[in-house]
Amino acid sequence: MRVEPSAPSSKPAQPAPPAPARAHGAAAWALTLAQWPMATRIALLALVPMLLLVGAGGLWLRVQMHQSLLGSFEQVLRDKAQRVGARLHLGPQGGLRESTGGADEFSAIYAGWYWRAHAGSDVLRSRSLWDMDSLPAEPAPTTGSATLHRATGPLQEPLLSLTQPVGLGQAPGQVTLTVYGPAAQLHSSMRQIDRTLAVAGLVLMLLTGGLAWLQVRVGLAPLRRLETMLAALRAPQGAGPDVARHLAAPTGRDLQPLQNELAGLLAHNAHVVARARAHAVDLNHALKKPLALLSAQASAQPQVPSSEVRHQVEAMAQLVDRYQARTLSDALHAHPGSTGQAVDVRDCVAQLLRMMERLHATQELDWVLADTIHGPLHWRGERADLEEVLGNVLDNAGKWAASRVRLTVSVAVSASSSVPSSTQGGAGHTCLCLDIEDDGPGMTPEQLQAAGERGVRFDESVQGSGLGLAIASQIVQAYGGHLQLRKSEALKGLGVRLEMQGLVTVGRSKPG
Template sequence: MATRIALLALVPMLLLAAAGGLWLRAQMHHSLLGSFEQVLREKAQRVGARLHPGPQGELREATGGADEFSAIYAGWYWRAQQGREVIRSRSLWDMDSLPIDARPVRGSAALHLSTGPLQEPLLALTLPISLGQPPAEVALTVYGPAAQLQDNMRQIDRTLLLAGGLLMVLAGLLAWLQVRVGLAPLRRLEALLTALRAPHGAGPDVAQHLAAPTGRDLQPLQNELAGLLAHNAHVVARARAHAVDLNHALKKPLALLSAQASAQTQVSSAEVRRQVEAMAQLVDRYQARTLSDALHAHPGAAGQAVDVRECAAQVLRMMQRLHADQALDWALEDVAPDPLLWRGERADLEEVLGNLLDNAGKWAASRVRLALSVEGSAEQAMLCLDIEDDGPGMTAEQLQAAGQRGVRFDESVQGSGLGLAIASQIAQAYGGRLHLHKSTGLRGLGVRLEMRGLVHGPVRGSSGRTG
C-alpha cells in the first residue's frame, strides 16, 4: 500500500515536472534565440544601409568608421550576394563564404548554425534587401558568435535538470513522510492485531484491547474489528460450552448403563432403549442449539417472529403433563402489551422456558407462576420472563453459586445441573441476562430472564396472533 501510494504521488509529479521543465526550457531557449536574432537583424539593417550599387551596377560598400565587422576573424561577419557578385566584410578576410546548416536551429525559424574561419560556432541570419532603381535583389547574410549563447543555453539546461532533480528528491521525501504519517494508524492497528496472536495475547477482553487509539479515520474500522473479534470469541466460547454440556449430559445415562452392566449379567432392552433415547434427545437438543448459534452469527438468517404468549402457554402445558404426579398449580400472568412478538429462535425460547419451568416444578411445593412483561423504551425494549415457585428457595451462598455448569445442590432430584447455565447462556446470546433472587410472592426461588429482540407492531408471516 505504501508503494502504491508513493508511486501514485510521484509518477504524476514526475510527468508534470518533466513536461513543465521541457516547456520552460523551450521557452527560455526561444527567448535567447529571439534576442540573438533581433541583434543580427539590427546589424543586418546597419550593413544594408552601407551597401549601394556602383556605376556599373556592381555592389559597393560605403566607407565608414571601424566596427565589429572590421577586425579580421572577429567573430562577426557578413556576406552580400547579387547574382554571381559577392562582397563580404573585412573580418572574413580571404574567405569567400562560410558553411551553413540547411536546417534552422531548434527554437528559431530564421537562424542557422554555421562554422567560422577559426572553426568557432556561429549563428547566421539571411535577409533579402533591395538596392537601386530599378530595385535589385541582394541576399545579405550576417553571422554572429554562438559560443556564449550556447553556453547560456547549456547552463539553463543544467539549472533546470538540477532543479528538477532536487524537486523530485524533495517530492520523494514528502511522499515518504506522507506515507509514513498517513499509514501510521494502520501500523498501530496492525500492532494491536499482532498482539492478539501473541502467546499471552490480550486475554478475553478483545474489545478493550482494540479500544487503544490508532487514529480517528480508522476508528470505525477498529470498532467493527473489535465487535467482530468479540463476537467470534463469544461464538467459540459457546461452541466449547455446548461440547462441555453435551459431554456432561451424556455421562449420566452412560454411567447408569455401565453400572447396570457391572451389577447384572444382562441389562433389560427396555432400560437400554430408554437411556439410548435419552441420549438421542440430548444430541438433537444440542444440535438445535448449535444451529441457533449459527443463526446468531448471521442475524439476517433468523426466522419468523415468535408469539411469546403462544410459546409460553405450550411449554406450560407440557410442564403440567411432565409434573402431573405433583398436582402443582401452574399460573400464567400476562401484563405485556399486545401483540408480544419476539425476533429469535423458537427453539431457544422453548429451551429456556423448559429449563426454568422444569427446575421450578422439581422444587415447588404447590405453585409455579410464570409472568410475561416488557420493560424499557420502544427502541430498547426487553422481554421479561419471571418464574417463581413456593419451594425451599436458595441460600445466599447457593444463589451466588447457582448457574455454574454441573453444580447441583440436591442429588436426590433428577437433573444434570445445566439448566440455569444454559438459560443464562441463551439470555446472553440475545443481549439479556438471567437473575436469581428470593421470590417475594411465593417465598421460594425467583428467576428473572431478560432478552432483547422484541418486534414492534405486527409482523407479516409471524406465527400466532398479531394484535
C-alpha cells in the first residue's frame, strides 16, 4: 500500500457557550397578554389604538363645535349689548334713562331677550322683563366660554347672559349692562352635535372592528392552511414519506420560509426514522447467519465446540456494537450541532487500508492510495460512519479484485443533495470524494442497476450478506451525498464513487 504522509490533526476552536438568558422582569399582565390567541392580540392591537384615536378625536371635535356655537351666540349678545348701550344715558339728576325708540326684541313681555343695567343703586331693565327685577344666573361661566353664564328666564326657560361695562357721560365704566338671550335652540344644536358625533364614532368603531376581523381572517388564513396540512400528516391516510411534496402547497409569501423549514425538518425526521427501521432490518438479517451456523452445527452433532460458540457469539456482539454505533450516529444527524470533532480523512483511510491488507492477506492484493489534495483534509462527521462506508466498499472490492484495489481521495463542488435542506449546508458546497476501483470482473448494466438493493447478492460463493453497498449508500445520503456505481476505466473492474458533504479543512489540489 502506498500512502501519502498525513497532515497533523488540528482541533477546531470550540464555540463559546451561549450567554444565559436574562429575565426582563415583565409585568404579570404582559405575560398574560402573551398567552392570549394571536387573533385576539392582533384585533386588540388594531382596535385599542383606533378606539383611543376615535374617542380623542371625537372629544376634540365636540369641544371645537361647542365653542364655535357659543362664540357665535356671544357675538350676538355683544352686538345687542352695544345697541342697548347706545340708547342709555344719564338723566338730569344722574339717574339712568333709555332713549325712546321703535319696538325691538326687548319690547315684548317675556320674549326671551332681556337686559338689565345698574349704576350703583340705580337699576334700569328692559320692558320684556316687566315686573321682574333680576334673573337668577350661575356665578361660574358655562362650559366652553369664559364670558357667558347660564340663567333662568321668567318662564323658567334656559338663558345665556353676557355682562359688560358701558361708559356713559363723564364717569365711564360705572354702568354694568347684562344682556340675556334664549339658549334653548343653542342647547338643542349642541345636543344634536353630540348625538351625531356619538353615532359617527359608533359606526366608525363597527367598521374598524369589521375590518380588523377581516384582516385577522385573511392574515391568519395561511397559518390555518399550514395547520391543516400538518394535521393531515397525522391522519391514517396521510402523505406518508412524501412530506416535502405534501407541504409544497403555497401558504403565502410571509410563511413560505417557515413552511420550507417545517418541510425539511419533517422530511429529515422521516429520513431518520427510515434509517432506524433499516438498522433493525439489517441487524436482524446479519444475526441470522451466525445463528443459522450454530443451529446447523447443533443439529449435526450432539455437542458444539466451545470455540465455535465463542466465535459466533463474538461475531454477534460485534454486529450489535456496530449497529448501536450507527444508531448513535443517526441521533447525532438529527441534532447536527452535537456532531463530534472533525475527522482526519487521511488517518482514517490509512488505518482502513492497513486493516484490509490484513483481512485479505491471502489474496496478495496491491492496495493503492491516490491522494490528489495537498495540505490538511478534515471532514465534519462521525468517524464510525466514514469507517463503515469505506469498510463496506473496500471489503467488497477486496473480495472481487484480481490483484489491485485503488482508493482516490479528492474534493468536488456539490450542485445538489439528496437530503432535506435542514441537514445540509446548501448547494455549491465542497464535498469529500472517495473513488474505489478494482480489477475484478465488474458488473453488467443490469447488475449495476440492481446493486445496492438490500440483501441482493450476485454470487453466493463469495461470503457476505448483500447489505454492504446498501448500508454505505444510506450513510452517504445522510451526509448530503450519493454513492455511484460504474465501470472503472483504468482497472476495468467495478468503480464506486462516494461524495459526502461536511469538509471543514481543505488543502489545495496537487498539480498534474
